[in-house]
Amino acid sequence: MIEKKQLRLKSIVPIFAAGIFVFLLYIYFLVPFNDLVQTFQQVNPFYLFLALAVLFLAHGFYAFTWQKLLEMLSVKASFLKAFLFTWVANFVDILVPAESVSGDFLRIYLLSKEKSGDAGKIAASVLCHRLLVTIISVLGLLISTMYFMLYNNPPTLVLQIVVAIAALNAVVFGLVIYISIKKEAAEKMVNWTIKALVHITRGRWKFEHLKESATKTMNKFYEGITVFRQNLKGFVVPVFSSIIAVALDILIMALVFLSIGPMEATISLSALIIVYSSSAIVHYIPIVSGELGTMEIFLTTMFTLLGNQQAIAIYTAATVLIRTLTLWVRLFVGGIIVQIMGIKSLTTKTIP
Numbered sequence: 001m002i003e004k005k006q007l008r009l010k011s012i013v014p015i016f017a018a019g020i021f022v023f024l025l026y027i028y029f030l031v032p033f034n035d036l037v038q039t040f041q042q043v044n045p046f047y048l049f050l051a052l053a054v055l056f057l058a059h060g061f062y063a064f065t066w067q068k069l070l071e072m073l074s075v076k077a078s079f080l081k082a083f084l085f086t087w088v089a090n091f092v093d094i095l096v097p098a099e100s101v102s103g104d105f106l107r108i109y110l111l112s113k114e115k116s117g118d119a120g121k122i123a124a125s126v127l128c129h130r131l132l133v134t135i136i137s138v139l140g141l142l143i144s145t146m147y148f149m150l151y152n153n154p155p156t157l158v159l160q161i162v163v164a165i166a167a168l169n170a171v172v173f174g175l176v177i178y179i180s181i182k183k184e185a186a187e188k189m190v191n192w193t194i195k196a197l198v199h200i201t202r203g204r205w206k207f208e209h210l211k212e213s214a215t216k217t218m219n220k221f222y223e224g225i226t227v228f229r230q231n232l233k234g235f236v237v238p239v240f241s242s243i244i245a246v247a248l249d250i251l252i253m254a255l256v257f258l259s260i261g262p263m264e265a266t267i268s269l270s271a272l273i274i275v276y277s278s279s280a281i282v283h284y285i286p287i288v289s290g291e292l293g294t295m296e297i298f299l300t301t302m303f304t305l306l307g308n309q310q311a312i313a314i315y316t317a318a319t320v321l322i323r324t325l326t327l328w329v330r331l332f333v334g335g336i337i338v339q340i341m342g343i344k345s346l347t348t349k350t351i352p
Contacts, residue, residue: 046259070121190214
């Protein structure tokens with residue numbers, strides 16, 4: 001039996017409260033309160049409801065991409081199952097400080113429970129899905145930054161942030177690719193991890209049993225990677241659907257700005273793509289944590305640097321509305337799905 005950390009309110013509420021408090025301090029010291037209130041008063045709810053619909057549509061394309069990647073590995077999963085598991089993964093991403101890695105592991109675990117023996121292939125599909133979205137986001141960041149520089153003079157800080165994010169992502173991406181190609185390196189990491197677990201549990205987990213199970217899963221994982229490498233044509237649909245999903249995510253931001261007023265008066269499309277891509281890449285890097293509070297400050301600051309610094313109240317309001325859709329709605333819907341599906345492994349002490 002493997003003990004699993006419970007997602008208890010006692011541990012979650014302080015983290016959320018601290019994040020909200022930090023963002024409120026940011027607003028208190030930097031944002032004109034009267035301007036912020038006035039901005040919220042002029043919001044057009046039509047565009048917000050439209051953005052909400054786009055959120056579900058974007059989520060559908062993300063799930064569709066994962067389903068197609070699973071099909072490439074001969075792992076059958078319905079679209080509904082992929083859709084629900086992706087929502088639940090987002091729910092856990094928000095609650096667990098390990099960022100998107102926790103959601104990825106949960107997707108693998110939930111589907112592996114139904115597809116016994118395919119855990120390695122499922123892991124390969126999840127990894128490939130993450131890489132696809134990351135590559136598209138990085139390309140969007142670089143292209144939009146170059147386009148923005150043609151017509152504007154971006155602050156040095158923005159360029160430094162873009163370079164830092166791209167460099168950090170390149171390191172993580174390179175490491176993932178290396179491990180995916182070099183099976184020997186992965187075997188060493190697995191053996192080291194198993195030895196550490198055996199030592200921590202003081203022998204309650206047997207090394208040979210864990211190694212045998214891990215080796216089977218790893219072999220399936222590399223079988224999946226081999227299938228992907230030998231069937232590049234099969235990526236046409238997943239790549240296309242991933243691009244649509246990312247474009248819809250950007251559209252959510254655009255609709256939020258439209259709900260406040262004419263977008264061209266506050267921020268350009270290229271700047272919007274820069275902010276989205278940089279925030280998405282930061283979220284997808286597993287060593288970076290910053291769901292609540294820090295992400296709001298990051299978004300508001302980037303909007304302000306790339307737009308009109310006198311319109312910080314508009315950018316703050318836009319950030320609050322964007323995060324309401326992309327954070328709180330996902331948390332709410334994911335929680336409902338967890339309850340409906342009865343996924344007890346998220347709240348019980350053990351996993352069989």
